[in-house]
Amino acid sequence: MIHEVDEVLKGLLSGGALSGSGIDVAFDAPTRDWAARRNSPTINAYLYDIREDVNRRQRGHVAVHDERDVIVKRRQPPRWFRLSYLVTAWTKRPQDEHRLLSAVLATLIPRELIGPSELPGALGALGLTIPLSVAGIQTESRSLAEIWSALGGELKPSLDLVVTAPFPAYPEYDAGPPVTEGAAVRVRTLDDAPVTDERAHRPSQVAAVREARAAARTTDRTP
Template sequence: MLHDLDKTLEELLKAELPPAFVGTNATTRVSISFATPDREFASQIANAPTIDLFLYDVRENLELRSNEWVVDRQPNGTATRKRPPVRVDCSYAITIWTAGNQSDPQTEHRLLGEVMKALLRHPIIPVAVLQGSMKEQEILPRSLTLRPTQLQSLGEFWQAMGGRPKPALNYTVTIAIPVYEEAETLPLVLA
């Protein structure tokens, strides 16, 4: 499921970024990565800038937890009941990397700004970009951009990654995961 979320976010960015970044010109086209942004990652950047979406935290969204059964009444005198899916927050640190060991802050900031605008346009992930199991979501994935990070300290994060601090967007997507058995059909009691 998480790999389908990655593919969905990649499709969203490809659909929303300006053509200069996703076109066919190899000098301006960006790459999209989901790798750990450590020192080794930085040295592997090719010629084009790279948008890195590092999934650093996955946790249940307790505010959206529901223990209520979902009941769907049928016209034939029966009802289907099932437990609601578990809502899970997936938090990404989004950074921009330029080729080689030399950082290009102008390009990185410009591209980070475009990524931010693209993500802010969609508080709910559009159906058109959903990939794999994300297409089966009963509740469309919602996103939160520019919220406080789940990390204890960004400084400690970058130190653990072995690199210098970089500007980063915190982006959290809430997905619904069906973890309970299939729905059961029961007769309605009519009085």
């Protein structure tokens, strides 16, 4: 699931306002060593935090359909996880980095939601829309200063990008065979003999059959 989100982000960051610019998109940790090896303008999206969005947790079961739209399995609802990325721009001049960050904002701000048709693999198969937020208020326990300190680098202008993605819950349980016939009631006579080809699907039909047979028996006993 995480690598599929990376794939989606790479497509977004390579398009929009940056389409045709030839800017590299990397997911490496932006350490001093990485920065020293970089030799071209780059947008870096470093995944620094993964945690469940417990407010989205659901109970019950979700039906799994086959190609005929028949329910074949059931599973628990997916669990949602917040993937937090530290987005930075790397060039030789701060002004160019600021231009790249502006282009990233122009590209991502309109994309508050990503539809299933834009999602690859198992992520798209879930048929769910995933939210995306950029440069929002940071509510995680890790501050940006702590992140840069852990990376061994100097504090740099950055955007906090959060993608909340579903992760399938397992195991799956086989569903019972589909119902192909309606409910049927077989009527018997007083001597417990089955009535041939007698079916009724509603209580009113059952009552009508019983009344008709009771009337027939009364007529037969009349002298």
